[in-house]
Amino acid sequence: MKILVPVKRVIDYNVKVKVKADGSGIDLANVKMSMNPFDEISVEAAIRLKEAGTASEVVLVSIGDKKASETIRAGLAMGADRGILIEADTDGDIEPLVVAKLLVKVVEEETPQLVILGKQAIDNDMNATGQMLAALLGWGQATFASEMEIADGKAVVTREVDGGLQTMTVTLPAIITTDLRLNEPRYASLPNIMKAKKKPMSEKTTADYGVDTSPRLKVIATEEPAGREAGIRVGSVDGLVEKLKEMGLV
Amino acid sequence: MAVLLLAEVSGGTLALDATAKVATAAAQLGEVTALVCGPRAAGEAAGKIAAISKVLVCEDEAVANGLAENVSQLLLDNADGMTHIISSASNAGKNVLPRVAALLDAMVITDVIKIVDAQTFKRPIYAGNAVQTVVSLDAVKVLSVRTAAFEAAGEGGYAAVEVVALTGVSALTAHVEDKLVASGRPELTSAKIVVSGGRGVGSETDFALISALADKLGGAVGASRAAVDSGFAPNDLQVGQTGKVVAPDLYIAVGISGAIQHLAGMKDSKIIVAINKDEEAPIFQVADFGLVADLFEAVPELTEKL
Ligand SMILES: Cc1cc2nc3c(=O)[nH]c(=O)nc-3n(C[C@H](O)[C@H](O)[C@H](O)COP(=O)(O)OP(=O)(O)OC[C@H]3O[C@@H](n4cnc5c(N)ncnc54)[C@H](O)[C@@H]3O)c2cc1C
Ligand SMILES: Nc1ncnc2c1ncn2[C@@H]1O[C@H](COP(=O)(O)O)[C@@H](O)[C@H]1O
Numbered sequence: 001m002k003i004l005v006p007v008k009r010v011i012d013y014n015v016k017v018k019v020k021a022d023g024s025g026i027d028l029a030n031v032k033m034s035m036n037p038f039d040e041i042s043v044e045a046a047i048r049l050k051e052a053g054t055a056s057e058v059v060l061v062s063i064g065d066k067k068a069s070e071t072i073r074a075g076l077a078m079g080a081d082r083g084i085l086i087e088a089d090t091d092g093d094i095e096p097l098v099v100a101k102l103l104v105k106v107v108e109e110e111t112p113q114l115v116i117l118g119k120q121a122i123d124n125d126m127n128a129t130g131q132m133l134a135a136l137l138g139w140g141q142a143t144f145a146s147e148m149e150i151a152d153g154k155a156v157v158t159r160e161v162d163g164g165l166q167t168m169t170v171t172l173p174a175i176i177t178t179d180l181r182l183n184e185p186r187y188a189s190l191p192n193i194m195k196a197k198k199k200p201m202s203e204k205t206t207a208d209y210g211v212d213t214s215p216r217l218k219v220i221a222t223e224e225p226a227g228r229e230a231g232i233r234v235g236s237v238d239g240l241v242e243k244l245k246e247m248g249l250v
Numbered sequence: 251m252a253v254l255l256l257a258e259v260s261g262g263t264l265a266l267d268a269t270a271k272v273a274t275a276a277a278q279l280g281e282v283t284a285l286v287c288g289p290r291a292a293g294e295a296a297g298k299i300a301a302i303s304k305v306l307v308c309e310d311e312a313v314a315n316g317l318a319e320n321v322s323q324l325l326l327d328n329a330d331g332m333t334h335i336i337s338s339a340s341n342a343g344k345n346v347l348p349r350v351a352a353l354l355d356a357m358v359i360t361d362v363i364k365i366v367d368a369q370t371f372k373r374p375i376y377a378g379n380a381v382q383t384v385v386s387l388d389a390v391k392v393l394s395v396r397t398a399a400f401e402a403a404g405e406g407g408y409a410a411v412e413v414v415a416l417t418g419v420s421a422l423t424a425h426v427e428d429k430l431v432a433s434g435r436p437e438l439t440s441a442k443i444v445v446s447g448g449r450g451v452g453s454e455t456d457f458a459l460i461s462a463l464a465d466k467l468g469g470a471v472g473a474s475r476a477a478v479d480s481g482f483a484p485n486d487l488q489v490g491q492t493g494k495v496v497a498p499d500l501y502i503a504v505g506i507s508g509a510i511q512h513l514a515g516m517k518d519s520k521i522i523v524a525i526n527k528d529e530e531a532p533i534f535q536v537a538d539f540g541l542v543a544d545l546f547e548a549v550p551e552l553t554e555k556l
Contacts, residue, residue, distance in 0.1 A: 013511070017379035026380055096348065097357045120492060124375050128358050131318065131348035140422030141318055143345050146485065156426070160485045161316070162341045163260055167426040168317065174422075180475065180492065181485060216357035217384040225374065225381050228517060231538035237551045240523065243539050249443075249500045249521060250467060250556050 002057045003046040004112035006103060007039040009064050009071040010123040019224045035071045038118025040185035041178040045148065046116055047079040054150050057081050061106050063088055063099055069201060076196035077188035083201040090213050093124055098213050100132035105209040107137060119144050119177040130177035140170040146181040251280025251368055254329055256337035257296050259288040261430060264295040267440035270402035272338050273301035275395040277403065278365045279334045287313040287321060293411045301403035305411045312419040316342050319420035322349040327417055332390060339394035347394050356388035363399040377491040377514035397439055398497035398518060431484045436470045438487060443469030443500045446489055449476035450505020450545055457482045460504060463553045472496065474506045490515035505545045508533025
């Protein structure tokens with residue numbers, strides 16, 4: 001069984017984001033970029049299935065600028081087998097609908113039994129690509145997975161839902177999106193980082209797939225959110241109780 | 251303009267507050283038809299929300315558990331003539347709406363916090379560190395809204411309730427079981443007061459300090475990711491960028507450092523109180539009232555004195 005894992009290059013989760021002064025977007029000049037944290041969880045899940053003998057190959061795909069190849073290399077260093085870089089012909093973010101349409105083409109070429117995506121990219125916070133890909137392929141989906149097991153042509157998935165947890169099954173081929181509690185991604189060892197440099201990575205462009213990449217959501221403004229002023233320190237629990245009473249909160 | 255609203259149903263009953271908040275957003279777009287996946291009584295409850303003009307109820311088992319393949323089919327079956335499809339930006343809504351959008355060849359608009367006009371919406375990105383205004387170019391707009399950003403629509407409506415059937419059940423997925431956490435407390439995203447605990451609380455046992463304070467205040471309990479990952483609190487209590495977004499009148503953060511991912515879920519609360527022993531903790535930068543103290547002393551004392 002082959003597993004496809006789409007990985008996105010995003011601003012590192014530790015970076016304090018700044019809106020450009022002219023309101024045209026986010027300042028990404030010279031900021032640290034990393035693999036979307038949920039995608040590290042997906043890569044880890046796929047590698048574990050390979051180590052358990054359930055999967056035979058783990059293929060990574062990333063859509064973005066040339067530097068997305070670094071993100072693929074990071075996943076190869078964790079233990080994935082090969083990568084596909086799809087260079088986008090647009091600047092800025094590529095919408096989940098476009099990503100899903102490109103992934104449909106990759107799925108048609110690669111015929112994986114399972115595609116594991118992150119539940120959400122921490123830059124656009126869309127939480128959409130996996131569900132969209134499932135729709136376009138006509139496959140079943142199991143989103144926000146915190147446990148998964150593959151057996152008898154099915155995935156048994158425990159999902160993080162609004163009121164707790166839900167367990168469901170989905171017939172393969174299927175889409176799974178990962179939540180935070182699924183696993184703790186490994187760090188790549190130095191020898192594995194070296195080995196990853198020699199793993200195969202094919203390079204394509206969005207034009208190779210004949211997918212229209214124009215956005216459906218036209219961004220007309222990007223602003224800083226309303227700020228919050230720091231308040232006051234209270235010296236004691238009594239001081240706090242007094243303030244809360246003054247405000248009529250308790 | 252006609253809006254199809256996917257109602258929030260939990261354990262067979264209508265989540266009234268969440269649905270009424272989505273209804274407020276929906277009513278800004280046009281006439282609202284609510285689709286309720288659940289028993290007829292849940293549909294009747296939705297019909298009482300003033301902003302809702304018509305209710306469709308589907309009692310089929312196959313949609314009761316929120317499986318996306320079936321719920322999205324049901325939405326599409328009932329989307330004729332609709333200009334907008336809307337839900338809460340809950341896990342239930344986020345599971346289904348992108349699937350519906352893709353089937354309509356539309357881009358979903360997630361986590362809307364403001365409706366500017368019928369095609370223009372504001373939504374936070376980068377954990378709420380920026381707010382984008384987007385214009386949707388799609389024929390049908392598919393959007394999920396943050397309930398924390400909208401007031402609940404009033405009651406007193408009397409919308410007609412019509413029963414609808416699911417045209418076909420998908421064989422792709424099957425429900426096994428739900429393990430829902432029952433607590434007598436108010437629901438996290440609609441509570442007026444939320445008390446959240448973080449890694450500083452130290453253990454599942456000591457998390458009872460947080461619950462005791464919440465109970466004293468009649469509030470809900472929340473948690474940081476670190477507290478959930480460490481097993482102090484269940485996953486459905488996680489507040490933040492990738493958990494729940496809350497905006498209560500009073501948010502008390504205990505033993506939480508204030509990482510941007512946590513702030514993303516609570517910084518629109520009216521009053522924020524932080525209790526932390528580290529005076530440099532970033533949570534103090536957003537707190538209206540900060541108390542530098544050991545939580546094991548301060549929280550029991552606070553619970554007692556309130
Ligand atoms: C992809 C991704 C998504 C994430 N999503 C979320 C999310 O949705 N929600 C979320 O919360 N986090 C999220 N995080 C995690 C976030 O980055 C932080 O790691 C997390 O919020 C830290 O939790 P904490 O404040 O409880 O723990 P810590 O940062 O460890 O802080 C613990 C605090 O407790 C204080 N403390 C310790 N002992 C005491 C005591 N006795 N008395 C008083 N104070 C004490 C310490 O001074 C410290 O400030 C996410 C991270 C990633 C990478
Ligand atoms: N440009 C991209 N390249 C590769 N994978 C992506 C890309 N955009 C989104 N994804 C995948 O889709 C998931 C959800 O992203 P989103 O729907 O944008 O929140 C991510 O965690 C990735 O697995």
